[in-house]
Amino acid sequence: MIRNLIAFPLLSLVVIVQSSIISQMALLAGYADLMLIILAAWALKADSSSAWLWAIIGGFMVSFVSGMPWFVDIAGYLFVVLIAQILRQRVWQAPLLAMFSVIFMGTLVMNLFALLILNLLGTPLPFGDSLGLIILPSMLLNLLFSIPVYAVVRDTAQWVSPTQEVE
Amino acid sequence: MRNLFGRSLQTTIIFLIVGGILVLAFGGYLGGASRGLGSSLVGMQTWFATRFAAIQDFLAAPRDIATLRQRNAELEAEVSRLQGQVIDLQQKVDETEILAALVDFSRANPESTYKGAAVVGRDPSPFLHYIIINRGSNDGVLRGMPVVTNQGLIGRVDAVIADAARVQLVTDPASAINIRLQNADTDAVLIGSVTGDLSLDMISQDVTVEPGDVVLTSGLGGGYPPDLIIGQVLNVRKRDFELFQQATIQPAVDFTRLEIVLIITNFRPVEIEPLVPITPP
Numbered sequence: 001m002i003r004n005l006i007a008f009p010l011l012s013l014v015v016i017v018q019s020s021i022i023s024q025m026a027l028l029a030g031y032a033d034l035m036l037i038i039l040a041a042w043a044l045k046a047d048s049s050s051a052w053l054w055a056i057i058g059g060f061m062v063s064f065v066s067g068m069p070w071f072v073d074i075a076g077y078l079f080v081v082l083i084a085q086i087l088r089q090r091v092w093q094a095p096l097l098a099m100f101s102v103i104f105m106g107t108l109v110m111n112l113f114a115l116l117i118l119n120l121l122g123t124p125l126p127f128g129d130s131l132g133l134i135i136l137p138s139m140l141l142n143l144l145f146s147i148p149v150y151a152v153v154r155d156t157a158q159w160v161s162p163t164q165e166v167e
Numbered sequence: 168m169r170n171l172f173g174r175s176l177q178t179t180i181i182f183l184i185v186g187g188i189l190v191l192a193f194g195g196y197l198g199g200a201s202r203g204l205g206s207s208l209v210g211m212q213t214w215f216a217t218r219f220a221a222i223q224d225f226l227a228a229p230r231d232i233a234t235l236r237q238r239n240a241e242l243e244a245e246v247s248r249l250q251g252q253v254i255d256l257q258q259k260v261d262e263t264e265i266l267a268a269l270v271d272f273s274r275a276n277p278e279s280t281y282k283g284a285a286v287v288g289r290d291p292s293p294f295l296h297y298i299i300i301n302r303g304s305n306d307g308v309l310r311g312m313p314v315v316t317n318q319g320l321i322g323r324v325d326a327v328i329a330d331a332a333r334v335q336l337v338t339d340p341a342s343a344i345n346i347r348l349q350n351a352d353t354d355a356v357l358i359g360s361v362t363g364d365l366s367l368d369m370i371s372q373d374v375t376v377e378p379g380d381v382v383l384t385s386g387l388g389g390g391y392p393p394d395l396i397i398g399q400v401l402n403v404r405k406r407d408f409e410l411f412q413q414a415t416i417q418p419a420v421d422f423t424r425l426e427i428v429l430i431i432t433n434f435r436p437v438e439i440e441p442l443v444p445i446t447p448p
Contacts, residue, residue, distance in 0.1 A: 019288030019299060029362050030293045066290050067297045067325060067333060114294055123341040125294060129361050134293045 006160055007054050014038055015061045030137030032145045035062050036110065039077050040102040041146070041153035043084030044095060046161065055081045072117050076110030096150065103146045104139065111135040265427050272317035273429065279392070281429040282306055284314075287331070296339035296363060298322075298425060303330045311390070311436035314428050319396035319419035320344075320384060321428060323436070332430075337397065338363040338422055345387035346397060350380045354387065357397060357416065365398060365416040372412060376403045382416055389437025 018034045025031055035058045043051035059074030066073065084102045091098040115130050191197050224231075266283070273281045282302055290297035302308050304327050312324045314334050322336040335342055342359040346367065353374040355367045370376055380400040386393030398418040405412045 015291070016288075018291045023289035023291060023293075026293070033291070035291070062291050065288070065299065065333075066292050067295045067335065067339075068290075068292045111294075114292065118294055118340075123294075124358075125340055125361050130294070133362055138293055 027137040029133040032141035037149045043081040045157035080106035107139040268317040280433040296336040313431045345385045347385040367414040370412040
């Protein structure tokens with residue numbers, strides 16, 4: 001229960017930090033997606049049901065603030081959790097490697113999906129510019145942020161649910 | 168008697184010697200000797216005083232060091248507090264300068280009514296160029312209201328909740344604004360981009376556009392009020408085989424440093440979609 005209750009204050013804080021701080025720390029035109037990193041780390045450390053719930057809550061919160069169509073964020077974060085659920089069974093001996101893999105694939109797929117949807121809705125976004133200036137820099141920043149975030153989320157998961165800890 | 172004579176002789180000799188020395192001194196003959204003697208004495212005095220001070224410092228040092236450390240800590244705390252105050256005051260000065268510029272702008276443009284708002288966030292998606300401001304429907308902010316700074320147009324309100332609103336910047340890739348080139352006296356369309364650069368499209372090939380031309384909103388389409396400054400033409404691309412010229416724009420506003428903005432609250436965008444003819448299938 002506490003695992004799900006803690007999602008509301010924690011993910012609200014993540015949205016605030018993302019919107020007010022992380023969005024200003026740009027590399028070229030891209031920046032890190034703190035929500036994606038948190039959800040990836042949580043999905044690798046916590047139990048399955050809470051990770052899906054967290055992805056839906058986080059997706060709704062981000063889409064409330066963002067001008068992006070609401071389903072893009074929710075679908076993207078659910079996909080991140082899906083990859084994490086698949087990889088945690090296969091790469092359980094090396095959690096950081098699993099984290100990097102989830103971040104890499106999650107960022108790539110989520111940004112490509114957002115790019116596709118925006119182009120379909122009439123926003124002219126050239127693929128080359130978007131890839132070079134947004135997607136790849138965002139991926140690099142996500143990978144850099146994933147190391148400290150993973151440590152924090154691992155401790156939080158251990159704190160709220162000691163029996164769920166799987167190393 | 169003999170003893171008395173001996174004492175008188177001694178006294179006389181002493182007086183003579185003292186008198187002689189005084190005469191020599193007044194005559195200036197003892198200057199070198201007295202300087203040498205004086206410097207030797209001063210040297211000795213200095214040597215003793217220095218050693219004494221060193222011994223005194225050595226004996227009193229532990230007490231002084233503790234006092235000095237305590238004083239140092241107090242002063243460091245004081246310096247930290249004052250540095251905090253300086254940063255705080257500098258922030259207030261910066262805010263006051265921005266507010267003063269905005270007040271000047273609103274006085275210079277009395278035809279519009281303004282509501283100030285602070286920028287509290289940016290869109291979490293890097294594909295979109297939106298900002299979040301701390302004024303919403305409780306303050307009379309409505310969707311479509313233009314948002315400006317004292318330097319020029321920055322965008323328009325895209326979504327509103329009770330105490331906040333989201334503003335689509337003119338640099339957003341989905342933004343398209345009808346503009347007027349002041350010097351060339353022609354209309355064009357300003358479009359944003361994924362990098363935040365602004366460019367002009369749909370400039371007629373017949374028109375001469377020069378770098379430095381001022382770009383203003385035209386008011387066409389009813390989305391924005393006319394004559395809001397957007398920027399200046401940076402360079403022009405004219406190709407004979409294309410229908411229109413293109414130009415890149417240097418925006419008047421620094422979009423990376425938006426802190427306080429003004430919402431034009433007496434402007435309502437005109438909804439022209441019902442007037443657009445629908446092509447039959």
